Amino acid sequence: MMNRLLHFIQHEFGDMIRVCHNEFRLIFADMGVVLFFFILPLFYPLVYSSIYDPELVREVPVVIIDNSHTPLSREWMRSLAATQEVSFAGYAIDLPDAKRAMAEKQAFGIVELPADLSERVGRGEQANINIYCDMGLLLRYKSILVAVTNASSAMAAKEQARAANITATYVPLGAMPVQSQFFPLGNPMMGIASALLPGILMIVVQQSMILGICMLGAGARGRRRRNAGRDPEAVPAGIIPTMAGKLLCYSIIYIPVIFYVAVVVIRFFEFPHNGSMLDIFLMTLPYLASSAFFGMTLQAFVTEREDVFPLIVWTSVLFLFLSGISWPRYGMPALLKFVGDLVPSTWAVNAFVRMTGNAASLSDVSFELTMMWVLAGVYFLMAYAYRRLVAANPLKY
Numbered sequence: 121m122m123n124r125l126l127h128f129i130q131h132e133f134g135d136m137i138r139v140c141h142n143e144f145r146l147i148f149a150d151m152g153v154v155l156f157f158f159i160l161p162l163f164y165p166l167v168y169s170s171i172y173d174p175e176l177v178r179e180v181p182v183v184i185i186d187n188s189h190t191p192l193s194r195e196w197m198r199s200l201a202a203t204q205e206v207s208f209a210g211y212a213i214d215l216p217d218a219k220r221a222m223a224e225k226q227a228f229g230i231v232e233l234p235a236d237l238s239e240r241v242g243r244g245e246q247a248n249i250n251i252y253c254d255m256g257l258l259l260r261y262k263s264i265l266v267a268v269t270n271a272s273s274a275m276a277a278k279e280q281a282r283a284a285n286i287t288a289t290y291v292p293l294g295a296m297p298v299q300s301q302f303f304p305l306g307n308p309m310m311g312i313a314s315a316l317l318p319g320i321l322m323i324v325v326q327q328s329m330i331l332g333i334c335m336l337g338a339g340a341r342g343r344r345r346r347n348a349g350r351d352p353e354a355v356p357a358g359i360i361p362t363m364a365g366k367l368l369c370y371s372i373i374y375i376p377v378i379f380y381v382a383v384v385v386i387r388f389f390e391f392p393h394n395g396s397m398l399d400i401f402l403m404t405l406p407y408l409a410s411s412a413f414f415g416m417t418l419q420a421f422v423t424e425r426e427d428v429f430p431l432i433v434w435t436s437v438l439f440l441f442l443s444g445i446s447w448p449r450y451g452m453p454a455l456l457k458f459v460g461d462l463v464p465s466t467w468a469v470n471a472f473v474r475m476t477g478n479a480a481s482l483s484d485v486s487f488e489l490t491m492m493w494v495l496a497g498v499y500f501l502m503a504y505a506y507r508r509l510v511a512a513n514p515l516k517y
Contacts, residue, residue: 135357139365140372142355146336147369152425156332161377164324165385168317173389175311177259180267181209182229183218190238192275199274200231205267218252228254229264241275259312306392306477314391318476319445319469321381322407326465327436329374329408330415333366334428337419341517349514359507363416363500370412378404386476395475399482403471406492410464413499420506420517443469467491 147153184200186193201208209227212218218230230252234240240247251268253261307314343351357365382400386393422428441447442460449457449466460466471488474480482489510517 132358132361135355135361136365136368138355139357139362140369142353143336143366143369146339146353147332147373150335150339153332153335156328156335157373160328160331161324161374161381164328165317165321165381168320168324169313169385169389169391172311172313172317175313176205177257177263178204179207180205180229180260180263181227182206182231182264183209183212183221183227185212185215185218185230185232187235188233188237192238192241193233196233196237196271196275200267200271203267203270205263205270215252222252222254228257228260231264231268306394306473313389314477316445317389318386318391318473319443320440321385322468322472323436323439323443323465325374325377325381326407326411326414326463326468327432327439328377329370329411330418331428331432333370333412333415334418334422334432335425337416338422338425338427341419341423342425344510344514351514359504359511363413363503363507366416367409367412371408374408375404378408382472382476392477394477394479396479396481400472400475402482403475403485403489404468406489406496407464407468410492410496410499413496413503414464416503417499417506419503420509439463439465442466445469445473461491462495464492464495467495 147157184197186197197208200206206229209221212221212230215230215232218227218232221227222230230250232250232252234247234249237247237249249268249272251264253264255261304310340351340354343353355362355365378401382404383393383397385391418432421431439460442452442456442463443449443466444452444460449460452460467488471480471485474485506517
């Protein structure tokens, strides 16, 4: 038993360390790989986060059509103007006049008050305020809708209080029959950056690793073609020590990247950061392993260094959609959902968003962790099979 352990330390473990050291040498000798492994994960999170900061669209210009011309309508408009979501671009006499302002991009919404606003509210009936929005950007629609809703709620509360003072009893109004309170969890600012960026940052980690690994694989394939099937830069070692050494190298590089993304960027831009850092770190271990073996598997499809751009780069947007961060996975077709299941970032994105937004623990994301470990095992076997093919026919693979 002791002899076997010594043999493992001297040979297999020693080979793994030598492969890891050699992989570092190859990485720092290749500026393309340095770009993917270091520059891309360093600057992309800053660029993406800066674009979406501030997170909310405020002061959206709107045109007002006041068909009521009553003290109540003027009071409502003052309440609307006091919100931070919209600003008044002007007043229009009718809908065609207001649409011309939208066509000229002087405003992105129209708010039309009905002529019978004061009468309906006075009788305790529901009055309808019409909103016309430029749907070219949903964030503008959201801001206008929130502002109009808040102004209407404030007016309804005042009218309820006024009616209660007159009759000494509570008089329900059709406009607001039930009082409700809204508590946004996980994203208290209700901002698009807090909703999207944590997931995007996880995808950046996976994609930068895959791009670098595939470029390294294409470089090794080119050296084998030029040297009659032999890679002079490779360390002679078994397949498993070679894969383990490469995984160790990539993990050493990307553990600081994970810290930078999950701590520095998240906290600097004040995205939700409610989870335990230890839990987040432990969650990323199967993510790094599955992403590394995923990249080693994709090396089979990259024959030239330049192939990483047409073959791999475009998948970033695909993996973003498949993760469910922009559209819920339960609403996807079964085929696309299955494809998303095969991508490590799908599970890491969902786990990371739940952990940072809602302080989920490792037990809460145990299913995502299990899926990442399963993918790590599956892609390890596929990468192992590919390296067996390379060993059998180095000129072809």
